[in-house]
Amino acid sequence: MPRPWAWPPGLLLMINLLPPQDKQNLKREMIFQKVLAIFSLHFTCLLVLAIILGFLSAFLTSKAEHFQKTALQKTQQLQTAQFQTIKDEAIFLNNALNKLQTFWQRQIPVSVFLERFIPLIPQGLYLRTLSFRLSSKKTNVVQSASATSTNSGQLIFAAVQLEGMIDKREELYEFKKTLERQKNFQDIYFSPSSWAKSQYAEFSLNLSFLP
Numbered sequence: 001m002p003r004p005w006a007w008p009p010g011l012l013l014m015i016n017l018l019p020p021q022d023k024q025n026l027k028r029e030m031i032f033q034k035v036l037a038i039f040s041l042h043f044t045c046l047l048v049l050a051i052i053l054g055f056l057s058a059f060l061t062s063k064a065e066h067f068q069k070t071a072l073q074k075t076q077q078l079q080t081a082q083f084q085t086i087k088d089e090a091i092f093l094n095n096a097l098n099k100l101q102t103f104w105q106r107q108i109p110v111s112v113f114l115e116r117f118i119p120l121i122p123q124g125l126y127l128r129t130l131s132f133r134l135s136s137k138k139t140n141v142v143q144s145a146s147a148t149s150t151n152s153g154q155l156i157f158a159a160v161q162l163e164g165m166i167d168k169r170e171e172l173y174e175f176k177k178t179l180e181r182q183k184n185f186q187d188i189y190f191s192p193s194s195w196a197k198s199q200y201a202e203f204s205l206n207l208s209f210l211p
Helices: 009-017 020-105 110-120 169-180
Strands: 125-142 150-168 185-190 199-209
Touching: 110 169, 110 199, 125 169, 150 169, 169 185, 169 199
Parallel strands: none
Antiparallel strands: 125 150, 150 199, 185 199
């Protein structure tokens, strides 16, 4: 068992030699010093604990603010990415609808082609087959008559292929010249075999029709 606290022997001897009043004063002073030492120790412990709790609170607050800021940034980035995705999809859909509308607006009926083509056929020409197919190609369109800048776009036209027979080569040549004078007929091409015979020649013709 621990020994109870006791006064040092030398101190007891000194106390015994003092007058009774001084003995009481010395005991009170020693008790006050011990109480002051205990309070000082407790105060120091409380101060150290308060400092530790302050640092811990500041650290946790900083971490919480950083986490909140990071979460907010990620949320904003996610919302921005989702908005951009929806925006891109809307732009793509609008462009597709505009192109589809433009395509249907620029459909070329066969009847329009026949109205322009039949009056140009000479009497000695006989058609056997006719192929009419819509197509498109990229083209550069000048913005104005005096502008030098151009915009690229899609040109809708009809790719036409014809096969037939003609009485004379000269009539086929005149037919070719007639087609070349028409603005609606472009890329006119007769196969080389079309010019092989001077009479009753079989021909094959490819051209582009732009109404």
